[in-house]
Amino acid sequence: MKKIGVLTSGGDSPGMNAAVRAVVRKAIYHDVEVYGIYNGYQGLIDGNIKKMELGSVGDIIQRGGTILYSARCEEFKTEEGQNKGIEQLNKFGIEGLIVIGGDGSFRGAEKLTKKGYPCIGVPGTIDNDIPGTDFTIGFDTALNTVIEAIDKIRDTATSHERTYVIEVMGRNAGDLALWSGLADGAESILIPEQKDDFDEVIDRLKKGHERGKKHSIIVLAEGVGSGFDYGKRIKEATNLETRVTILGHIQRGGSPTGNDRVLASRLGAKAVDLLLEGKAGRMVGIQNNKLVDHDIIEILQEPHTIDEEMYRLSKELSI
Incomplete structure (x- = not known):
């Protein structure tokens, strides 16, 4: 394999740039040309593809977001859109593709894999909701952003003797809420995987x-659910002064932590290794601090789970 492509797709996450850097430099180290695909799958369809050099990824390891940009692309969910993408890859002579992103991005890689095009998925999402890996790129940075925000909110909650409901991201996964709630000593943590009794x-x-x-x-x-809805219900049930903070997209930005930079570098390099070994249709991950890879089609059938022991601990410590 002499030419590979790399794209970032879906919601951005801190550390994506570090992963792109690792892909580019690892490939060039092995005399493989790398092509950056801009604006995700939309850019793939449009042929927004440029060759990358060592200097293309200089001074980006510490930057949040993604220099390749990202975009949602409904067209790529269709067979026609997927065929257009493959046509562009063939036009540039790109023999394998590395996709950095979350669940939706992996669905696109899965479609290409089923069409016989070599793809490797690298999990990059703050939601930490990809099966087959203990952590995804960006989760640690987002977690620390949430912790810092809750620390500051607790100061004002103490000063004004208020109850605060803090809504965090995570899509349909509760990892960000669970980890930040435990780290900040929250009285209650509400996550999709555990249907808490509101009366409790x-x-x-x-x-x-x-x-x-x-x-x-x-x-x-x-x-x-909605933080504002929960805040209203709590106020009505307790008559306690209640405020709601929705952290929103602040959780996606910022310079990646050391953990995310190292994780992204390891996973990006591993993805290149798999392509050079002739493997395709795989997803790289980390489990027990060891790099692993899984069949991308099979892994997407697995449900996301949380650490039940950690959830029980959060209950025990919040009495």
């Missing part, structure tokens, strides 16, 4: 108030 949340708030607790933090994963 209220009971915990009331008991805390009765023993003199002046403020409370409730972390809500967006997959559970």
Whole structure:
């Protein structure tokens, strides 16, 4: 294999640039040409493809976002759109493609794989919702962003003796909420994987108030519902002064942490190795700090799960 392509797709995540850098430099080290595909699958269809050099990825390892840009592309979900993408890859002589992104991005790679085109998926999403890997690129950075925000909110919650509902991202996964809630000592953590009894949340708030607790933090994963709706219900049930903060897209930005930079570098390089070994239709990941790879079609059939022990611990420590 002498020519490979790389694209980033879906929601951006801190560390994507580090992964792109690793793909480009690892490939060039092995005398393989690399082509950057801009604006995700839309750019693939449009032929927005440029050859990348060592200097193309200089000074980007510390930058958030993605220099290749990203875009949603409904057309690529169709067979016609997929065929257009393959035509562009063949036009440039690109023999294999590395896709950096989340679940939706992997669905596109899965389609290409089923059509016989060699693809490798690299998990890049703050949601940490990809099966087959303990962590995805960007999760650690987003987690630290959320923790910092909750720390600051707790200061004002303490000063004004308020209850705060903090809605965090994660799509249909609760990892960001669970990890940040545990790290920040939240009184309740509401995640899609565990249907908390609302009465239990209220009971915990009331008991805390009765023993003199002046403020409370409730972390809500967006997959559970609206933070504003939960805030209103809590106010009506407890008569406690309640405020809602939706952290939003601040969670996606920022310079990646050391963990995300190292993870992205390792996964990006591993993806190149797989293509050079003649492997295709794979997803790279990390499990127990060891690099692994899985069949991308099979892994997308697996459900996302959370650490049940961590969830139980959060309950025990929030009494």
